[in-house]
Every structure is written in structure tokens, then in C-alpha cells.
Amino acid sequence: EPEVTQTPSHQVTQMGQEVILRCVPISNHLYFYWYRQILGQKVEFLVSFYNNEISEKSEIFDDQFSVERPDGSNFTLKIRSTKLEDSAMYFCASLRTYQETQYFGPGTRLLVL
Amino acid sequence: AQTVTQSQPEMSVQEAETVTLSCTYDTSENNYYLFWYKQPPSRQMILVIRQEAYKQQNATENRFSVNFQKAAKSFSLKISDSQLGDTAMYFCAFMKLSGGGNKLTFGTGTQLKVEL
Numbered sequence: 027e028p029e030v031t032q033t034p035s036h037q038v039t040q041m042g043q044e045v046i047l048r049c050v051p052i053s054n055h056l057y058f059y060w061y062r063q064i065l066g067q068k069v070e071f072l073v074s075f076y077n078n079e080i081s082e083k084s085e086i087f088d089d090q091f092s093v094e095r096p097d098g099s100n101f102t103l104k105i106r107s108t109k110l111e112d113s114a115m116y117f118c119a120s121l122r123t124y125q126e127t128q129y130f131g132p133g134t135r136l137l138v139l
Numbered sequence: 140a141q142t143v144t145q146s147q148p149e150m151s152v153q154e155a156e157t158v159t160l161s162c163t164y165d166t167s168e169n170n171y172y173l174f175w176y177k178q179p180p181s182r183q184m185i186l187v188i189r190q191e192a193y194k195q196q197n198a199t200e201n202r203f204s205v206n207f208q209k210a211a212k213s214f215s216l217k218i219s220d221s222q223l224g225d226t227a228m229y230f231c232a233f234m235k236l237s238g239g240g241n242k243l244t245f246g247t248g249t250q251l252k253v254e255l
Contacts, residue, residue, distance in 0.1 A: 057241060069184070069230060071242040082242055115182055124241045127174070128234070130184035 028052045030131035032118050038137045042107050047134045049101045049118030057121035058101045059128060060093065062086070062114040069117065075101065108138045141166045141233050145246035152221045152253055159206075160216045160249045162231030171235045173207065173214045174243070178228040187229070190214065221253045 031050045039045050051058050060072040073083040075093055092104045105112055115135050119128040142165045152158035164173070175187040190198045190207045197205050206215045218225055231246040
């Protein structure tokens, strides 16, 4: 069964460093998402991406964040200058059509020191 | 904006028993989906069940079923014949249907523990 994959599974970085989290959505899916989950809290929406542009973003998704689909298969989330409070689990999800179900990747656990 | 409320932070159930997890939501939308996702200790998000708001029939998926009350904006999950592998955090989620976006709005979760 096709699945969403994410790399790396864990990343440790120093405050102020740039990180890029990578996702490979299911191949025939058209809508892509990033969510984050701070430890012990609920899952929060960051951004949605469709037709090579952002379709919606949350208040969390400020100028430090950007997304890209560089090659038609990967979907990346970049954090330009990480803060301690960016430490969280980051989930990628994809959706084939807007009437279907989002499938999640296994997540990237980011720790900012 | 949509909100999703899960009022039970923790629940426990004996193996083979039945347990019901509660979820309420608030929305002015008429066309939406509701989901239950399971998050085991690995923290993977796993879809349990989906309910389309336009369907009156409650969704079922093997041992999992929902009680969807649209007027009351209530969406509970019933797990029958609970198994140790059901131990996980369970999140209720709302998704409005639109041409783009379609973000999920999650509740705060219920930690379910299945005991011997």
C-alpha cells in the first residue's frame, strides 16, 4: 500500500540554524500539508499546498517557514532560523482529492538546542 | 473558525470490554468530514475511521464505530472488544470541504489505556 515517507526521522540542531524537513507524498496525491505537534499537545496545522502554491497557512507559519515542491515528488518544509520553541514532531500529509482522507507520514522529530 | 473538543484527557478499559471516546465540535459549515486518528507511542498518525457529514448512517470499521449526531455536533468513537494494541492517544479531527486548503483541525486528544 502506498504511503507517505519523511526524512529524517530525527534531527537535532542548534538554535539559529536552518533545517529542511523532507516528505515524499503518495504519488497520485495533489494536496500536501505540514502539521506540527509539540510534545504532549495537539496536532496543529501549519500550511497546505496545491497546484504549486500555498493554499492556506496558519498564524504559526511565519516568515521563518517556507515550503517547496522542487522536483514533483518531494515536498519540503524549511525553517530558516530555528528557535527553541520549534522543537516538535513535524508531520507531512497528502490527499488525492479534496473529498478524500489525508494520510500522514511517520513524522520528523526536531529538537532545537 | 472550527473548534474540536475532547473532554476526556485519559480513559482506561479492560481488555475485551467496550469503551466510548467523546468528541464535540463547533462549526457553521454544512459540508465536512470528521475523523478519528490513533497515535500509538511511535507517534505515527493512523486513520481509524471517517464520517461524511451528509451521511446519516454511522460509519463502522471492524471493531470501531461512531455515533454521529449532526444537530448536536457530537462525534463519539466506540471501540468494541478492546485489545492491548488499542492503547494509544486518539484524536478527533474536523475537515471542511472546499476546493483547496482542507486543513484538519484536531482536538486535544484522549489517552486510552487498555488493561489486562
